[in-house]
Amino acid sequence: MTTSNPDAALNFGLDDHVEHDERYRRAREFHSVVTGLWDSWADDAWLEDQASGIFFDPAKMHVLAHKGEHLSVRGPLNIARPVQGWPVIVQAGASDAGRQLAAETAEVVFGSSRTIEDGRAFYKDVKARMAALGRKPEHLKILPGALVIAGHTHAEAQEKKALLDSLVHAESGIPNLSIRLGVDASGFELDAPLPDIPETNQSQSGRASLVALARRDNLTVRQLATLVGGYGGLQMVGTPAEIADTMQEWLETEASDGFNIMFPTVPAGLDDFTQLVVPELQRRGIYRREYEGKTLRDHLGLGRPENQFFKAE
Numbered sequence: 001m002t003t004s005n006p007d008a009a010l011n012f013g014l015d016d017h018v019e020h021d022e023r024y025r026r027a028r029e030f031h032s033v034v035t036g037l038w039d040s041w042a043d044d045a046w047l048e049d050q051a052s053g054i055f056f057d058p059a060k061m062h063v064l065a066h067k068g069e070h071l072s073v074r075g076p077l078n079i080a081r082p083v084q085g086w087p088v089i090v091q092a093g094a095s096d097a098g099r100q101l102a103a104e105t106a107e108v109v110f111g112s113s114r115t116i117e118d119g120r121a122f123y124k125d126v127k128a129r130m131a132a133l134g135r136k137p138e139h140l141k142i143l144p145g146a147l148v149i150a151g152h153t154h155a156e157a158q159e160k161k162a163l164l165d166s167l168v169h170a171e172s173g174i175p176n177l178s179i180r181l182g183v184d185a186s187g188f189e190l191d192a193p194l195p196d197i198p199e200t201n202q203s204q205s206g207r208a209s210l211v212a213l214a215r216r217d218n219l220t221v222r223q224l225a226t227l228v229g230g231y232g233g234l235q236m237v238g239t240p241a242e243i244a245d246t247m248q249e250w251l252e253t254e255a256s257d258g259f260n261i262m263f264p265t266v267p268a269g270l271d272d273f274t275q276l277v278v279p280e281l282q283r284r285g286i287y288r289r290e291y292e293g294k295t296l297r298d299h300l301g302l303g304r305p306e307n308q309f310f311k312a313e
Contacts, residue, residue, distance in 0.1 A: 024097040026070045031105045036064045040076030042310035062309040085304040103129030111144035119255030141257040149237045150272040170222040173229025190222040240280040
């Protein structure tokens with residue numbers, strides 16, 4: 001369940017988004033419910049024995065019977081336990097509450113760090129929180145979002161980026177900026193610095209990172225709106241070797257466990273990445289040449305969670 005997008009409240013029987021701390025309490029309860037439902041059946045519960053007419057062993061079925069602050073769910077789930085045990089649990093919050101929720105429940109975090117220094121600080125903080133909870137750091141993969149624009153030469157990559165940037169108009173970015181800041185930015189003077197932004201019920205980490213970026217780089221409202229109208233996160237623009245250098249540094253200095261790659265265009269941007277960057281990463285031995293497993297968990301190096309109600313014999 002989302003904890004940040006205010007419009008998502010309308011999909012969960014709510015008129016308005018709940019307060020920041022409460023929505024993280026709701027997220028914890030939601031996590032408890034869905035993992036409990038995924039564990040409704042032991043892995044060997046479904047006999048499907050036509051000869052005897054016995055379809056499943058009722059002793060290996062768990063009825064959740066959850067009644068909590070936000071949710072009331074009886075269960076059980078009407079399908080077998082997923083092949084992966086649970087689907088991979090992905091989280092994207094970077095506020096203090098979001099980091100704590102990630103440390104407690106997540107298996108993948110889509111990070112939003114723009115600099116390697118911020119990435120290292122976020123990585124160290126979340127992994128330390130996991131250790132304090134008794135979770136192994138390798139049970140969570142931190143994957144910052146990265147827009148990758150590759151070219152055969154540095155100049156070619158920069159030209160691609162310049163063309164994309166030229167297509168973004170500040171006026172079209174103002175609505176997105178307003179959502180990200182949690183305040184109406186339509187009345188801000190475009191060519192003036194970003195004014196002071198009060199605390200809101202919007203995503204705290206998203207607002208804070210934008211404000212910090214504007215202050216650090218002395219961005220005007222126009223520049224910031226143009227940035228969020230396109231992509232305002234981590235960008236890697238250059239040759240395959242330059243991009244691989246950046247990725248390798250992030251990986252080897254514990255700023256990330258990998259990346260959530262985004263492409264400027266499809267299919268051209270995807271083709272550039274697979275044909276130019278991936279071979280360079282493979283040459284350095286930091287990207288696989290073939291898949292050894294069959295599931296997303298296997299590919300991410302995540303173990304299959306044990307059923308919380310039926311322990312393996």
